[in-house]
Amino acid sequence: MGFSRSNAFRRLRLWARSRTATRVLALVLTIAIVPLHSADEKHIVIYAPGTTFSLPVTDRDGREYVGLLESVEPLGTVSARVDGTHWKLRYNDGESDFTASRNRARVRGHDMDFPGNFLLENNRGLVPLVSLGTLLPRILNASVSFNPVSRRLFVGNVATHFTAQLSKTTPPRLLMNFTAPVNPTIATEPGRLRMSFTREPLVAPGTPTLTFDDKSIPSATYLENNGVAEITVNGGTPLMASFSNDGRTITIAPVPQQPPGPPQAPAPAQNLPSAAVPGNAPKAVPANATHYYAVIDPSHGGDDRGVALSDSLAEKDITLSLARRLRQEFESRGIPTLVLRDSDVNVPLDERAAQTNTAHPTIYVALHAASDGKGVRLYTALLPSGVENNGPFVAWDTAQTRLLPTSKAAAQNVAAEFQRRQLPVRTLQAPLRPLNNLTTAAIAVEVAPASGDVADLTQPAYQQNVVSGIATAIASMHNQLGGAP
Amino acid sequence: MIPRHLQIAFGILLLAVLGMGFYVGRIRGRAQQAEPAADSRPVAPPAPGPTERVTLYVANDAGGILRAQAASIPLPYARQQRAEELLRALLDIYLGKDSPHPLAVGSEVRAVYLVDPGLVVIDLNAAFANGHRSGVLEEELTVTSIIQTLAANIPDILRVKFLVEGKERDTLAGHADLSTMYDTIAVSQLVAQMQ
DSSP, rough: OHHHHHHHHHHHHHHHHHHHHHHHHHHHHHHHHHHHHHHHEEEEEEEEETTEEEEEOEEEEEEEEEEEHHHGGGOOOOEEEETTEEEEEETEEEEEEETTSSSSEEEETEEEEOOSSEEOOOOOOOOGGHHHHHHHHHHHSSOOOEETTTTTTESSSOOOOEEEEEEEESOOEEEESSSSSOOEEEEEEEEEEEEEEESSOOOOOOOSEOOSSOSSOOOEEEEEEEEEEEEEESSSSSSEEEEEEGGTTEEEEEEOOOOOOOOOOOOOOOOEEEEEOTTTOOOEEEOOSSSOEEEEEEEEBBBOSSSBOSSSSBBBHHHHHHHHHHHHHHHHHHTTTEESSSSOOOOOHHHHHHHHHHHHSEEEEEEEEOSSSEEEEEEEEEETOOOOOOOSSGGGGGTGGGGGHHHHHHHHHHHHHHHTTTTTTTEEEEEBBTTGOOOOOOEEEEEOOSSSGGGGGHHHHHHHHHHHHHHHHHTTTTTHHOOOO | OHHHHHHHHHHHHHHHHHHHHHHHHHHHHHHHHHHHHTSSOOOOOOOOOOOEEOOOOOOHHHHHHEEEEEEEEEEEEEHHHHHHHHHHHHHHHSSSTTTTOOTTTTTEEEEEEEEETTTEEEEEEEEEHSSSSHHHHHHHHHHHHHHHHHHHHHHOOOEEEEETTOOOSSSSSSSSSSOOOOOHHHHHHHHHHHO
């Protein structure tokens, strides 16, 4: 009996050890594999006037596919419906008819063949990635330039070109001039400075490798891959980049030598957004964050139409469109984002607040639209004076009290970004639920027409300018917002 | 034999009862005569006090602002009636021909109650809320205009609560919160930003 009991204990210990070992191994493998997987995730980036967006690319039968509706949705008024084996797409005034498992479609009255079959999955239409170059010009009725290898597609004349010229001053400086403002992610490592352009429609120079007759900055290379354009500047010494001319000029120069002093720890490789300025470098948002950094709340929905902006245009539709664009802007900056409604449904205000508080984001952005006035109005909560919520429980109606200074700082930062973009902006407090019920920094953005014409609200370029301003401002104040729960 | 003093007391009481009966009869007769005459006359307006100079906070949609506007209106002495007269004067501007902040036709304040020291309850009619234009700023201008007009002219108002047709309502027209009480100090600070 004693023998068998000790044997059982030994087996139990071995089993426990093996389970622990298995868990540790699984954890190590997960840590090792997940970032590689996410880095290798295939994307296509579509650049169009006023908007840039990224879409996932999936593999089917050894071929790369992409959702067709998603590819054109941000570019105009789009709807799709399934009719038996047919999938009908309406883009602005043109209709296209695709048939499941066929490689022929009828687009704006013309039959078209494309490589690979059209796939219909859960009412979602997928087309072979390589077919976008032939399908989209006809669907959009616009010129399209597509590089399927680097997965970058340009609609219309949106390309940004650049020139690079070495100025042989002391120290030497490499001046890179762009035809439009750029905002690359910059990574420095020994011997090189790498600029990744994820949102800019940058196109290749005449030759992919540029050489300069200088030891400090001998060469630069241009590369495109997985929707990203990358310029790598090789240096004999550590290099730094600075921006000027409203983001149209980047100057690369050797890092000034430190005067002799106490020994310092070696600087680690940096990976900073380009908006970084010395002494105010925002931390990169951790890619493996376990919570949503931002919550976007497209107000109204379902039977709550919000403001009747025109006979056919409701506030709920504009807020949803803005929310989708804002999510793309946040995610293109590596900010994990939750959208409280992604379809035409009515979510009660209390539920919006509860969902947000449960997600513990760092920032909440409510989106509204208006027909009166011009530009953008930013709101923070209007709370009773002298209320304190310092105990373990907070009053529902005044839950925002402790976070109000952070919310106001976020609103001011977004306002400053809009001013930089020459958009009329006004900052106010407002009795607007659920702002007062939130335990995170919270702002509401009410978008009015830019020129007073309500049609502005549906313009992709205007919407994109607004959401890009919000995302830029919030990404740039990550350090300030990071202190919020 | 009944003592003499009891006979005198009984006599006095009898006279008093007869006198009271006669008096009640006269009063009742007068009341019956007065009633039909009162019904036939229009209800007299509340007795106004002297005309007073007040400050109305008038919303202006053009700039999205509130403007302090001086006005002279007859105000009763009672605080509750003063509040009603102030809001009546404000709504007259909003319902007028060249309104800077138009309200729906038929918009009215049904009643204003001073139910607690510092608390005012404003009961709006359904036309006011159901016909109000939707929008964060439009609704905010209406709410702050009403609250600030009361707070600026009637001392010791600390909180304001809105009802619609005597019932609670979530928002005025989809945006401005009507579910909670407004703190007049916070609203005053906001109004300073909106001027």
